[in-house]
Amino acid sequence: MTRPERVLIVGAGPVGLAAAVEFRRRGFHPRIVDAGGGSTDEAQSRALGILPTTLDILAASGITERLLAEGSRIENAEISLDGKRLFGISTKPARTRHNFILTLPQGRTERLMIEWLAARDIAVEWNTAFVSLADTHAPRVRLSNGETVGADLVLGADGVHSAVREDIGIPWNGEGYPAEFALADVVFESRIDAATARANLRTANGGAGGAVALLPLGETKGRYVGIAPSTAALLAGIEGIAAITWESRFSVSFRHAERLAKGRVFLAGDAAHVHSPVGGRGMNLGIWDAAWLAFLASEGRQSEYEMRRLPSVRRVLKDTRRMTDVIAAPPQRLLSVLRYVMPLATRLPFVRRMIAEQLLALDLPQPEWL
Structure with a gap:
């Protein structure tokens, strides 16, 4: 594929906005539309945790600096069983410059990105829904305002009930x-x-x-x-x-799109995968999707997107399903490990580092441009 010129992003949640930021800073002038009337309510934001890889990605645009100024940093975790403290974990041993989890309401994160885009001549087109798409190899997108838009690349970042995913016929696999x-x-x-x-x-x-x-x-x-x-x-x-x-x-459900791309149409975030909030991966995984697509497109390599992202998506779903099963009905052997093994094991430096890096999702493949 050649480098795309006309980029259309459907969905202006954190994933679609991150895609717009990453495309814009790489020299594109993307168009971003959303069926809703505005950003997520700051008082009712479901996603809170921002992981180190996300901060590293957004550092190039300068958004990370603003996120750090407004968010709170979680550097420790205490694990208890029926109210009795068993052991503590620190994120500080992790090998990253951002060795913490930043907490900030999703609505505030969205607004910071919207402000950044507005300063660079990109405005979200609210109340503008995706209606249909003709020819995934030469996309022509019909919008609810009656307009038909030609695009070289279309990103569906329009959530779990993605109209883009459904329109191009990509199966939605998994279960509740x-x-x-x-x-x-x-x-x-x-x-x-x-x-x-x-x-x-x-x-x-x-x-x-x-x-x-x-x-x-x-x-x-x-x-x-x-x-x-x-x-x-x-x-x-x-x-x-x-x-x-x-x-x-x-x-919650554990589902992902059977494919993340079809022709010149791509899926990211909840349009591509959903899972439980255990582990705090959801919004971050979607932002990583968006950043990977922008990077690959900048080099004319967007055809690599699915093979780059689908293995990580499958792994995160597998890991979060296992963790969710554990906390829903912990097996007796795990309770014994928590009571007797972990308090001793977490005294070892290499164990502390391993746990810290897993907690911060640094055990997943990292972006090659960082």
Whole structure:
């Protein structure tokens, strides 16, 4: 393939916006449309965690500097079983300049990218939906405003119910998951350690079942999320909460598109893959998709996109499914490992580094241009 000139991005969530940023900084002038009326509500943002690879990717545009200025850094995690602390993990041994997880509401991340694009003559075209596409090898896209757009490259970043994916007939493989998730954004009565996340594994005899994790959002706010049938069950036994500012229940699936490309049409983010929030990979995986496509297109190598991304997608789905199964119904042997083996193993430097790099997803293939 030759380097594309006309780039159309469908979907202006964090993945579509990241694609627009990466294409723009590489000399393209992409067009980005979205069926919605605006960005994600900052008070109701489901995605929070920004991983080191994402920060490394967005550093070239200068967006990382703004993310770091506004977000909170998680550098430690404490693992508990039925409320009893077992061991701690630090991300500091990881071999990366950003050895932490940055937390920032998805809506704020989106707005920072929109501002960056606006300063470079790229405006999101809201209330403009993808309708259909003719000829994936010479795309002509019909939009809801009646316009037909010719493009050399079309990116479908339009979410789990992707109209682009459905229109070009790519199968959506996988299955739903029986457990329910709940989340609650809270304000605390007193200050908390903003640098430490906490995960409590609840067994049938010790609590409400499932698991609950706390992700700090500064010293007075945080998000509880986990496997639970309701917010009340999620927060059972937790003290020190002054107010709940947002709560939600949701189910999850483990699915991915059978193909990530068809002709000159490509898929990224939730349009290409979905899984549980365990591990905090979702938004990040999609942003990595977007950055890879922009890089490959800049070199006229966009035909390599699927083979570059699909193995990582399959691995993340496999890993997150296994982790979700574990916290939903932890086997007895794992409970023994957590109680007796991990407190000793985490004293070893190479184990601490390995765990830190897995926690930060640095065990996945890294972008070749970084």
